[in-house]
């Protein structure tokens with residue numbers, strides 16, 4: 001294990017190249033030299049044009065995409081784990097205890113009621129089912145999901161409703177690091193406001209956040225720092 005560090009996340013010269021095995025091994029370099037850190041209680045927004053590699057960086061930090069070079073150091077239970085070299089078992093441990101990822105779209109589980117979709121991370125963390133449902137209901141209410149929808153599976157919900165269920169699920173438990181991919185993309189102004197407040201509360205709780213946000217107003221409100229991903233462009 002490395003010595004303790006203060007940043008929750010520290011990327012140092014991280015690099016991603018896709019290799020297209022079905023296209024004769026064509027190499028597609030996306031980013032290199034990715035270096036930035038995120039402290040507890042701060043929100044860093046990844047900026048840059050479409051295709052610059054914002055989602056790829058987020059997915060490397062969640063361990064979905066392999067980091068091809070460099071280092072992605074994550075503070076996990078007081079010790080540092082480098083995601084670039086972590087064992088699959090450590091990646092799963094990080095996801096269970098340390099890193100939450102709120103994707104842009106809800107992967108709805110068929111037949112599971114919205115309230116249980118939201119409560120699930122608490123139940124998995126051994127909160128009792130009634131208390132977990134109670135807290136899920138409070139969050140769904142804040143996010144303006146009508147109570148008549150709570151017992152229905154979210155598969156048939158509108159895009160914005162699904163996104164709010166997804167946000168509720170991602171925000172309900174306390175995790176030290178939250179990765180947000182376009183959390184307000186399908187939302188109206190009132191619900192954008194709710195999400196901005198939820199993010200502010202996470203910051204006050206000391207959570208380190210990395211977000212991809214295109215909306216200028218949201219970005220200005222939540223970002224403590226902007227990272228220009230275009231500056232990490234890898235030459236082909």
Ligand SMILES: Nc1ncnc2c1ncn2[C@@H]1O[C@H](COP(=O)(O)OP(=O)(O)OP(=O)(O)O)[C@@H](O)[C@H]1O
Pocket residue numbers: 018028030048049050051052053054055056057
């Ligand atoms: N799994 C993959 N396999 C091959 N190429 C990929 C893969 N994921 C992303 N890419 C490529 O990497 C580049 C960066 O994509 P990425 O989604 O990270 O960009 P982005 O900045 O998030 O874009 P946007 O703002 O449009 O979502 C793109 O050229 C994309 O085609």
